[in-house]
Amino acid sequence: MGEIALIDNFIPRTDVVKRAARIGAEVRKIKLSGDLPDQTISAINGLLLEHKVIFFRDQGHLDDAEQERFALRLGSLMPSPTVGAKKGTMSMFDIDSARGGIWTDNWHIDLAYVDAYPKILVLRGVVIPPVGGDTMWSNTATAYLDLSPSLRRLADDLWAVHSHAFDFADVTRPSEADEKLYYERLARARFETEHPVVRVHPETGERTLVLGFYVKRFVDIPKYDGQRLFDLFQSHIIAPENTVRWNWKQGDVAIWDNRATMHYAAKDYGNQRRVVRRAALDGEVPVSVDGRYSVARVKDIKQPPPNVV
Template sequence: MSQVAATASPDSAIDVGFSGLRIRRVAGHIGGEVLDFRLSPDLKADAVEVLHAALVRHKVLFFRRQGHLDDGAHQALGALFGEVVAHPTVPSPEGTKLFELNAEKGGGRADSWHTDVTFVPAFPKLCILRAVTIPAFGGDTVWANTALAYERLPDHLKQLAERLWALHSNDYDYGAERLEDADASTSRQRLSHHQQVFVSRLHEAEQPLVHVHPVSGEKALLLGHFIKRILGLSTTESARLFELFQSRVIRPENTVRWQWQQDDVAIWDNRATQHYAVNDYGSQPRLVRRVAVQGVPAVSVDGQHARDATPEAQRAA
């Protein structure tokens, strides 16, 4: 007797649990595309509240065909979610607080896993990225669910992670592998931008390795490339533990990969994700701009808050 394989209904991929939104799940554990929705700084308060609730659930939301947004509207959209903050060291385009990633300039390829700006105690709670110029191929971005990564740890590793703190710094190990561009001049430009712009002022913060999401109450791993070392451990021990926990975050089944189209927008919960921009588009132009919304200091499972660890703060203490 022949059997016909069951197939899931297309409707099973649609989350209609948020009023006014139809969200197509993009991957199994993170990411939703909001269908037929026009982002605008004129959104009503209840629409913003629903979007934020959907963001907390799906971790990253994607929106196609948002070409009506310019820099001003993009920044004003971010202000609906809270205070828009500029990058601590990288200058914004004139008249804005936007952070620009331009592949034709030194700091335009964010090709390592990170949570944005964790080298300050109150790092952004969410970020809004807008595709201004997208290459013909390549240049995807991948996000990982750091709350699920924590949840799937064995209990003994959860207990270990919850006791650990790490020093995050913008003066992190930039990594030789990021400088292996085909064009040697591009490599030099990237390194120069990192040294002269990104680290123009030192920022450091002590963050718990596990923090509690201020809205959902979920516990999430707080890692990424801004970690300089795990406190109280040798360099070797720190590196080994970092790799142990970081490898859990970036398991493929814990991620979603977005293939950008012109005028796409992505909004992610920076408190529960890491992301990585895939550097596979060669010399093609790629320009995206990001709005960051102010967060609060991370809180450990035992109620301690992230601490400013810059030399100035240490001396003041």
């Protein structure tokens, strides 16, 4: 009740507009910055836990430095383990369609191939194409609740191996430059982590499904059966009624709970350029329903070069 009162006192409910029944809300009349009062930051975090992803229009005043200052109010910054931070920033990851080498048009949890993957992502629209380029998010907590009791019990017992090494058969027609950039990153570090398929959210206590593009196999399950299990559980996660879609404008900011969502950025903008910049916040090592922690296996780590633009 205290958290609800805090939201109502510092962000009026009339300024919070739901975008879909199960996930997503637009928050209006707030200018994001690193100087917001503590109570407003707490209210933003409360809305994030409630709606899983929240959106802010008209944040064109933000630059890279101020985006990071704001993100720091929600946690500790986490640089990408495979790509260095954008020059002049501590953690900013520049996602520029003109450079390639990044595949976001798959349902995924950001950096799920490491054990303590980010808890929160703050994404800012910098260059938005005139058409296309929407991002979709899904609610992995309600997806879990949609499962029958017997399927929930099955999911509770399953573990999956997540890795950033993938077969290019899973990626739509990569260019030669994309493949070269990918293998350069893979040569610097190889990440593989065993996560529970169901984790307990450390703040809400909800059970959420941990799947997506980085899953390579299930632990102790033959590949043939594992693929069918993956398709079964993933279908609940990406069911249309469990998703929200955001039509970007320049200066928009999206903040999502990476512990309770998956997302997908549509590549439907042809040869137009799309640039978004992401700040990630340190997350917790997932805990299964029976209290076991995710297990990471990291090999051949080398310092990534700056993600210079």
